[in-house]
Structure formats: C-alpha cells, structure tokens
C-alpha cells in the first residue's frame with residue numbers, strides 16, 4: 567500500500583463501498599424503519615466520514631462496483647439511492663446515503679461526522695452550508711478518540727487501512743469491543759496480508775471476489791451484537807447485491 571494520504575475519491579463506488587453501504591443501509595432500515603420503535607431523532611455517528619459526494623471518472627473502481635448493480639431494477643434501498651446519484655455522475659458517501667434513507671423513512675436525523683482531512687473538512691462544511699444540511703455536525707480530528715463517548719443509535723467506523731492495515735484493524739476491534747450501541751466497521755480482505763478478521767468474537771459479514779491480480783480480494787463488515795438482527799433478516803437481498811458484483815458472501819456469527 568502507498569504512503570500518500572488516503573483519498574477516498576480514487577475508490578468511490580468500488581466493490582468495497584457497495585458492500586459497506588448496502589449492509590449499512592440494511593441496518594438503518596432495521597433500526598429506524600418499519601416496525602422499529604420511533605424515539606425521535608435518529609443519532610448517527612461516523613468516525614471516518616469522508617466527503618458526501620464523489621465525482622466519478624469515466625473509468626474507475628466504480629465500474630466493478632456500483633456500475634454492476636444498475637442494469638436491473640434495483641430492489642435494495644441502497645441500490646436505488648446509489649443509482650439516483652450515479653445518474654448525476656457521482657457516488658454518494660456513507661453519511662449522505664444514511665441521511666437520505668432516514669429522510670425516506672420519515673425519521674429526523676442528527677448526523678455527527680469525524681475526519682482528520684482538511685480537504686474533507688472543507689468539502690463537508692461547504693455541503694452543510696450550500697445544501698442546508700443543518701442536521702449534520704462535522705468535527706475535524708481522530709474518529710477513534712471520538713467514538714469512546716459516543717451517544718448514538720448507530721455508529722460506523724471506516725478507517726482507510728493505509729499505509730498499514732493492521733494498526734487500523736487493532737483500533738477497530740478495540741472500539742467495537744467497547745461499544746454497547748449498534749455499530750458497524752468495515753475492513754478490507756487483502757491477498758498479501760494475514761488479516762485476522764475471521765478470528766474475532768464479533769459477527770462478520772464478508773464478501774470475496776476474484777481480484778484479478780489486485781491485492782484487494784474482498785471486504786467485510788464487523789457488527790456489534792445489537793446490529794446483527796437486521797443483517798441476518800436481509801441476507802437474501804444482500805447476497806443478491808454481492809452476486810451482481812461477482813462476489814460470494816461468508817457470514818460468521820460466533821456463539
């Protein structure tokens with residue numbers, strides 16, 4: 567992996583994003599939609615937010631990711647929202663997707679974002695001002711430190727895993743072990759790294775694909791116990807999303 571600062575714009579909409587955001591919105595639906603108890607404002611917190619919108623190049627990781635789930639009538643709420651953005655030549659980041667889905671579900675949102683990047687800070691502040699996103703609060707700084715005292719209905723931890731993946735993985739597991747709230751964390755599966763995600767005590771939802779020489783051969787979401795129900799309840803829909811991008815699912819729920 568390279569030593570330059572991580573810029574998610576290069577990878578927006580790739581297979582990793584598709585899986586992450588499909589699982590994320592599945593959990594949002596389970597916690598905030600349908601028969602879920604409605605207790606006012608839904609508090610969503612992200613430790614590594616990235617921007618809200620990414621302009622997509624003609625060729626990029628998105629061709630193998632979100633580009634492969636658009637040919638059919640999208641049934642999953644994530645797919646519908648992602649396709650709408652794709653029609654404007656953009657990919658929507660995690661927190662924007664969550665905010666839009668909460669709006670569709672008729673829930674008021676309080677979105678708290680953390681990111682260390684100055685560029686991301688500028689971008690998100692611009693979006694808050696120009697799009698009137700008054701329910702979004704951005705804090706520039708270390709997201710792992712912020713998550714310790716998190717009071718939220720759902721937390722997403724999504725570090726870049728560069729330049730070295732294992733330190734981020736260690737901090738993810740420490741944070742997830744300490745969280746009592748519904749929480750999800752994304753991880754990559756890399757051909758050249760002995761990555762330990764499948765040995766942990768928390769449930770994992772992985773997808774694997776043929777990386778065709780790329781070191782990035784899959785990814786997954788770790789979930790706290792409080793977030794697992796909605797994912798298990800929507801596995802067939804999630805498996806369809808995985809299949810459309812040529813990936814196979816592996817679910818692991820330790821006793």
Ligand SMILES: C[S@@+](CC[C@H](N)C(=O)[O-])C[C@H]1O[C@@H](n2cnc3c(N)ncnc32)[C@H](O)[C@@H]1O
Pocket residue numbers: 572574583586612613614615616617658659660661680681682683686707708709710724725726
């Ligand atoms: C994978 S991107 C986030 C993508 C976004 N969550 C999404 O799914 O659309 C990772 C982000 O983490 C930020 N970052 C890196 N180290 C961080 C840290 N210690 N705390 C907070 N943000 C960090 C980077 O600036 C980058 O914007």
